[in-house]
Amino acid sequence: MKNRWIDSEAAVRASEDKDLGLRVYTSQLLGAEADLVLHGGGNTSVKGELQNIFGETESVLFVKGSGWDLRTIESAGFPAVKMDHLLRLGELDSLSDSEMMRQLRLALLDPTAPTPSVEAILHALIPHKYVDHSHADAVVAISNSPDGEARLQEIYGDEVLILPYTMPGFILAKQVAEAVADVQWSSLRGIVLLHHGIFTFDEDAQASYSTMIELVSKAEQYLEEKMAAAGLAAATYAPCVDDCLQLSRLRRSAADVMGRPVLLRLETSNQAAGFASMENCHDLATRGPLTPDHTIHTKAFAAKFTDDLVAGLKQFQSEYRDYFEKHSDESHQCLDSMPRYGVWRDKGMVYLAPNQKRLGIVQDISGHTIKSIQQAEHLGGWQTLPSQDLFDVEYWELEQAKLKTSAKAPEFEGKVVLVSGAASGIGRACVQSFVEQGAVVLALDIAKGFEAQFESAAVLPVHCDVTDSVAIDSALRQMVIEFGGIDIVVSNAGCFPASQSLEDMEDSNWEASQQLNLTSHMKLLRSAVPFLKNGINPAVVIVASKNVPAPGPGAGAYSVAKAGLTQMARVAALELGSAGIRVNVLHPNAVYDTAIWTDEVLASRAAHYGVSVEAYKTSNVLRTEVASVDVARAVAIFAGESLAKTTGAQLPIDGGNERVI
Ligand SMILES: [Zn+2]
Known part of the structure; x- marks a missing residue:
């Protein structure tokens, strides 16, 4: 993975605002790498100081605000949150999601700023000025394989702390705080959260960013060596007239499921058609996502399409209802049962979404997922989290809130x-x-x-x-x-x-x-x-x-x-x-x-x-x-x-x- 840092560009950003300017800069560098973060994934922070209305200097955490994407984030996307409030929250034994979000807003210096990331407390607890967090494909792909933890240990030795998967938010912050209680921060360069992603940190913006690139590159090299000459499955497919009619029938049925117009896309690139040509493509695509964070966009598993696309949709609906019934309690309400992506055997990948923007997101995530699946297969088999963990994130109110917009959909959305x-x-x-x-x-x-x-x-x-x-x-x-x-x-x-x-x-x-x-x-x-x-x-x-x-x-x-x-x-x-x-x-x-x-x-x-x-x-x-x-x-x-x-x-x-x- 290329280190995108450019001294002259960094100097310009630093001259505007030393701490936050560089924070914005390296956040955008992380965002520019789709193999690190996709569509709102990942988050970053910098610790600094601000003067309040009384002329007093307050210690604050500038942390990514919700609704911002690292690729395009600006300083307005980093709300300032009072550090002492965050650290005291981190000392509590428990904190509900809704109370945590209320407290995060309460600790803002500017009440009109965007809501801080759900990981704000964790960022505050890491005692370094700059903290970078990504969902790097290579790291997560390795952790989604048999002995993933041991492999990561082998790659990183003692300089990276490897922690088991925990639900993001307050519980994760507590887990990290406990795990590092006896660790010398000076000996650590990063923290890997299995099935989730990686954190790096430093006093210096460039160092924290460069460590991220270096650590992720090590995981990429490891995968490359293991894949050796194997490569990813590749195939070609040219859709025929009947395929197109089938796609339009599937879209119509999916719109009936959603009760609103939806868009659909068939991808037959070498990678997509290649994946669909794999003997066990249906099994692989239904084991789970790359990281649970993706479930809000893609759901926890794919649809299996063979000859009759509408039959594949019906099968998915029944599997989705089973999944919901198995994992939900009375507090949950079943979301729609339209798949967001599916594998059309021997043809390609099919994507579904309510609008063009979301369709692109689904396609991007799916592309990274089918690549990682094949890499993990070469490491002995694609393994994801138990479906209960996936469900917990998919149905987590703080995740679902990311998709909600108060605006009414325009009249022709999905048409x-x-x-x-x-x-x-x-x-x-x-x-x-x-x-x-x-x-x-x-x-x-x-x-x-x-x-x-x-x-x-x-x-x-x-x-x-x-x-x-x-x-x-x-x-x-x-x-x-x-x-x-x-x-x-x-x-x-x-x-x-x-x-x-x-x-x-x-x-x-x-x-x-x-x-x-x-x-x-x-x-x-x-x-x-x-x-x-x-x-x-x-x-x-x-x-x-x-x-x-x-x-x-x-x-x-x-x-x-x-x-x-x-x-x-x-x-x-x-x-x-x-x-x-x-x-x-x-x-x-x-x-x-x-x-x-x-x-x-x-x-x-x-x-x-x-x-x-x-x-x-x-x-x-x-x-x-x-x-x-x-x-x-x-x-x-x-x-x-x-x-x-x-x-x-x-x-x-x-x-x-x-x-x-
Ligand atoms: Zn994350």
Whole structure:
């Protein structure tokens, strides 16, 4: 493992704030290493002094606050807690979780600071200025093998104290305090907590960090030597059409289990497919997690998928209920029984989560877990904690509190949306609006390099010619593998052909317009329907045009195609209604913030009518300008719950048009 410390960078941080600046710096260095800490795992602290309002100097512990991630932590993420209060708490014989959290908040110098880590008392009891704690994969993987403790002893000798697993929080702090009562701190460089992680400490920020890297590197080297040439299992798998349909069915069933939309991903990387190709993959993935800390994100064990994915889900549910009944008492309430990850034999790893962020967390943790499982297998067998210990952490109120947010989920959280013509204008506005409202979006367009404008992990931009059925199928499959299905289709791709009267119509002009403005929408819908049938409150929104109810001379190639498109939507509403799929049509007009309407085109059209650009843009009944975002808002209403009982409808969005009214 690389030591990321850079003297010049450290000097800058230290010049801002000597103690805390370096604490923030090395915390971020730890956070940058996914093999050390993942998604909120690990914690760090520094002991220092602060002046209170009376001008008195108080000894404080700056310790990681809950809700902060080491990778991105700043000084605001280190609440200052009074040291004497923490040390006195450490002398108590017992302390309940809720009382401990109350006391930690009581000991804050600033009552508005984030709640200190549940390990604050332990950090206070370690008599060194800097304390670093990680859940290093290599250390935990070794401890999750037969004779793990002896192996770690062999690696570290006497310079590291190795302690058995204990529930984090007050009990762990007491355990460590008792274990070190007779130990010379000066002879210790670190403490390993079996099945959990490792602590290092020093008077100096760099030394504490560097010791962490050094000790973890020793464990990594040990694993490397034991693995020798064996390596991790690797395989390749290319999902087929039927796999994608199965995934969308599984997602639908999982959403029913959760009572809300969920996302799903199939990973078929060499590592994921390799793990799934192992003879005993199902057995290995159900023995337990890398560290109990992961259970809040991944649950204590994986789902076992073979041919029928939905059957695998049902089996997991019954196993999860058994697990709950076996370990719970009357104080517990059973959490949902949706698996967070599963092994699809001979194919890959399947992940499930309520939103895109959590899906990424599950995938990251799973990747580190299947690697560590294989390493521990080479040491004689993957062994985890007894399931009661896993249950105690999964159902620990202080852990569950980490997942709780008071904010209401946005309307489209967990939903999967397809938008065609996504590079500009109405399409781009739709992508942005759906992402803002929690959805993940497959953005299709033919514009070269358009992918670069979507940086959000919630958008999968795919270069796609929607007149090409093969390209459409491939894009849809990518999305189903990435997010599990399709719920909403915004069929928006279109073009304005050159203005030509019917008398002067060129075949190529006419045909190109029918191809893109009509036929491509049929092709997209045709490909999406099998997935929409497994969708969650599925809806299709067709972007047609004011030219349907009010055509104009010279726009035959366009108006006829859009009228055909509207008719197709009406037929689709009839055909798909029994599957619960709604199909509605929008007729926008004069949406000028699109790629077609450049400043020059606008100026020339306004001049043509002898009015100002402003007057031209607002020449409608309401005398208002219609923008792409207005259309995106209408699309969201058709796609959402507000119009859940409406299909086959057509809605103008044009500021009011006398010919339409
Ligand atoms: Zn920990």
